[in-house]
Amino acid sequence: GAVVSQHPSRVICKSGTSVKIECRSLDFQATTMFWYRQFPKQSLMLMATSNEGSKATYEQGVEKDKFLINHASLTLSTLTVTSAHPEDSSFYICSARVLLEGYTFGSGTRLTVV
Amino acid sequence: KQEVTQIPAALSVPEGENLVLNCSFTDSAIYNLQWFRQDPGKGLTSLLLIQSSQREQTSGRLNASLDKSSGRSTLYIAASQPGDSATYLCAVRSGGGADGLTFGKGTHLIIQP
Numbered sequence: 001g002a003v004v005s006q007h008p009s010r011v012i013c014k015s016g017t018s019v020k021i022e023c024r025s026l027d028f029q030a031t032t033m034f035w036y037r038q039f040p041k042q043s044l045m046l047m048a049t050s051n052e053g054s055k056a057t058y059e060q061g062v063e064k065d066k067f068l069i070n071h072a073s074l075t076l077s078t079l080t081v082t083s084a085h086p087e088d089s090s091f092y093i094c095s096a097r098v099l100l101e102g103y104t105f106g107s108g109t110r111l112t113v114v
Numbered sequence: 115k116q117e118v119t120q121i122p123a124a125l126s127v128p129e130g131e132n133l134v135l136n137c138s139f140t141d142s143a144i145y146n147l148q149w150f151r152q153d154p155g156k157g158l159t160s161l162l163l164i165q166s167s168q169r170e171q172t173s174g175r176l177n178a179s180l181d182k183s184s185g186r187s188t189l190y191i192a193a194s195q196p197g198d199s200a201t202y203l204c205a206v207r208s209g210g211g212a213d214g215l216t217f218g219k220g221t222h223l224i225i226q227p
Contacts, residue, residue, distance in 0.1 A: 001160075006157070032213065034213070034214050034215075036217075041219070042219060043118070043203070043217040043218055043219040043220065044158075044203070044205075044215075044217040045217075046214040046215065046216075049213055049214055091155075093157055093158070095158075095215075097213075101160070101163065102146060102148045102160060102163035102207075103148060103160070103205075103207075103215060104160060105150075105157045105158040105159075105160075106157055107156060107157035108155075108156065108157045110155065
């Protein structure tokens with residue numbers, strides 16, 4: 001089946017710095033990718049929809065200036081957490097929709113801000 | 115706004131038992147429903163995808179049913195094995211052109227050897 005590769009799997013950064021997470025579709029083109037966040041013991045929450053060649057669409061309550069999304073090609077979407085704070089520590093995971101297969105997910109990124 | 119609820123939140127059973135995980139959603143106007151498995155600290159593995167026009171899907175020891183009108187889905191796991199231990203997530207893609215999925219909080223399943 002279709003594979004989405006996500007890197008890094010874990011990252012620890014200092015408060016105030018920025019972190020970039022990459023999500024690649026390996027064997028298919030993804031015009032749209034989705035970014036989710038998962039806090040401990042909570043469900044995955046959709047943060048934003050990333051559209052190739054255009055601006056991302058953010059869910060209500062998600063700061064677009066803090067979570068920068070770039071989808072510059074049909075196989076790569078990036079999420080940059082800017083000026084990270086400890087409360088941004090979470091599990092971030094990307095997804096793409098695959099025809100007839102539903103959604104496929106990356107392996108996720110555990111972000112810890114210290 | 116679509117809401118997805120999964121019951122039970124946690125389940126621990128001996129190996130070999132058949133079990134049922136439940137999922138309910140508030141808005142029946144869905145496009146499809148998908149069951150996933152999530153291992154600790156890992157991404158999601160798709161188990162079954164049920165389109166809104168379908169009643170059930172089967173894959174190996176897994177069977178998922180969908181009753182769209184009542185807003186319910188069940189995941190049936192036959193002859194459970196310790197390797198089935200994981201968190202099982204139910205997610206719906208709502209209709210009306212909505213993109214992205216709405217997830218439940220999951221059922222944390224432990225199969226005792």
